[in-house]
Amino acid sequence: MKIYKLKGLLQNEGWISPAFVTVSKKGKIKSISDTYNDGHPIINLNGYAIPGFQNAHSHAFQYAMAGLAEKHQISAHADDFWSWREAMYDLALQVTPEQLEHIAVMLYSEMVRHGYTHVAEFHYLHHDIDGQPYPDQAEMGKRLIKAAKRAGINITLIPIFYQMGGFGVPPTSKQKRFLSKTTAQYIALLNASMEACSIYKGATIGIGIHSLRGVKGEDIIKISKHEAFKTLPFHIHIAEQLKEIEDSINFQNKRPVEWLLENIELNERFQLVHATHLTPDEVKGIAETKANVVLCPTTEGNLGDGIFPLIEFQKLNGKWSIGTDSHVSLNPLEELRLLDYGQRLVSHRRNIFTSSTEGNSANYAIQQSLITGRKAMGNFNEEYFKIGDYFNAAVFNADFPLIANSSLENLTNTILYATDSIAQLGTITNGKLICYKGKHKKADRIAQNFQDSITTIGNR
Numbered sequence: 001m002k003i004y005k006l007k008g009l010l011q012n013e014g015w016i017s018p019a020f021v022t023v024s025k026k027g028k029i030k031s032i033s034d035t036y037n038d039g040h041p042i043i044n045l046n047g048y049a050i051p052g053f054q055n056a057h058s059h060a061f062q063y064a065m066a067g068l069a070e071k072h073q074i075s076a077h078a079d080d081f082w083s084w085r086e087a088m089y090d091l092a093l094q095v096t097p098e099q100l101e102h103i104a105v106m107l108y109s110e111m112v113r114h115g116y117t118h119v120a121e122f123h124y125l126h127h128d129i130d131g132q133p134y135p136d137q138a139e140m141g142k143r144l145i146k147a148a149k150r151a152g153i154n155i156t157l158i159p160i161f162y163q164m165g166g167f168g169v170p171p172t173s174k175q176k177r178f179l180s181k182t183t184a185q186y187i188a189l190l191n192a193s194m195e196a197c198s199i200y201k202g203a204t205i206g207i208g209i210h211s212l213r214g215v216k217g218e219d220i221i222k223i224s225k226h227e228a229f230k231t232l233p234f235h236i237h238i239a240e241q242l243k244e245i246e247d248s249i250n251f252q253n254k255r256p257v258e259w260l261l262e263n264i265e266l267n268e269r270f271q272l273v274h275a276t277h278l279t280p281d282e283v284k285g286i287a288e289t290k291a292n293v294v295l296c297p298t299t300e301g302n303l304g305d306g307i308f309p310l311i312e313f314q315k316l317n318g319k320w321s322i323g324t325d326s327h328v329s330l331n332p333l334e335e336l337r338l339l340d341y342g343q344r345l346v347s348h349r350r351n352i353f354t355s356s357t358e359g360n361s362a363n364y365a366i367q368q369s370l371i372t373g374r375k376a377m378g379n380f381n382e383e384y385f386k387i388g389d390y391f392n393a394a395v396f397n398a399d400f401p402l403i404a405n406s407s408l409e410n411l412t413n414t415i416l417y418a419t420d421s422i423a424q425l426g427t428i429t430n431g432k433l434i435c436y437k438g439k440h441k442k443a444d445r446i447a448q449n450f451q452d453s454i455t456t457i458g459n460r
Helices: 060-065 081-092 097-113 139-151 183-199 217-224 242-252 256-263 280-289 297-303 310-315 332-347 361-376 408-418 443-457
Strands: 002-011 014-016 019-023 029-033 043-051 053-058 116-123 154-161 203-205 207-209 234-238 270-274 292-295 319-322 393-397 424-429 432-436
Touching (some): 043 424, 053 097, 060 443, 097 139, 097 443, 116 234, 116 361, 139 154, 139 203, 154 183, 183 217, 207 217, 242 256, 280 310, 292 361, 297 332, 361 408
Parallel strands (some): 002 043, 116 154, 207 234, 270 292, 292 319
Antiparallel strands (some): 002 014, 393 424, 424 432
16 A cells, blocks of 8 residues: 655645545555545655546557658658658558567657556557568557556557558558458457457557548448447547548548548547548537547647637537647647647637636646546546546646746646646656656666667668
């Protein structure tokens, strides 16, 4: 048993200060109180704890190319999402299972350092370098689970169904590591991945469709209705790029979200990733079905995707979470600020993160990204820190000058809008203090393995 003493702990109804959190040997919360009279030793953390951030969209292997796509040819041809995608495919053709594990451990340890305690891994690098299945179909997924276990982050593995090269277009040779030709092949991969989750108590499974352009419509419908998987979270890229929408209209006379709303029985388990380009009817349709959107502001900005119509979506009580996607940034505070500021710039308003009952921007952002992010993992618990659940928290340094001089009323806004990773004191996942004062407890070994793998790949 452990007892953490914190300067404060953020609950749904506000701050508890001070806060004593008793954690079982398994890492689960036994009690939360503002007083403590037991004689057990205390782990004193001079910080304010908020619920661990949920990273609802990750492509781990792409971390190996973070920062490498900003050198542009001087020509008449624009460098856009589609040219970036070719560079990403080139990387995907090289990575071995061992290298993927080392890349993912490095990535996940950095996520933890920034306060993420759970990641949804949108995983489509399934086969070997020649495009053939490994003897264990879940080999690459198992490497990601092992990486999460080593880094100390919870993972929802989402093996992705990837079948086509575009609307009505066969896959290209560069996509050969991603493919499941039939629903039967995908279900076999999903079952193998589900079994792989048994190696780590922090691992769960989800369903994933790469996109409408990546899987035949009839097969998306079939997977969405599959009785054995109807309770799993269901993730799909959709309406990210204008060309994707044009191609969808040309192929099926429907916009992507329009087709989804007409053909899939959406509900709270569905996670629509990006959903950047929507009509008012599509915004309304998503909100009414209670499907969620996963927004990745730094990646969407980096790729020039566009800006999601958040204000209109929120007016309809639409729910959203955040993800780091290609990992050009790993700071959840930056994702939330960019999401907010993008809306402020296009609307000329400042009260974006508000609702009819909440006028505190940071409180609103934390609540939205946490509760909806949990849904992306298949977790529908809405209580920030619940007795009997694992203790997962991002802890901010109470001695950081702006934090030290802020009232509890102003504390969450100070953390979100006026700090960065320097103010991070530590991260607790499943009851264990994994990162402290800016360093992961396994940082040196993780970094060396990552360096060895990157050196072998030779792309940096």
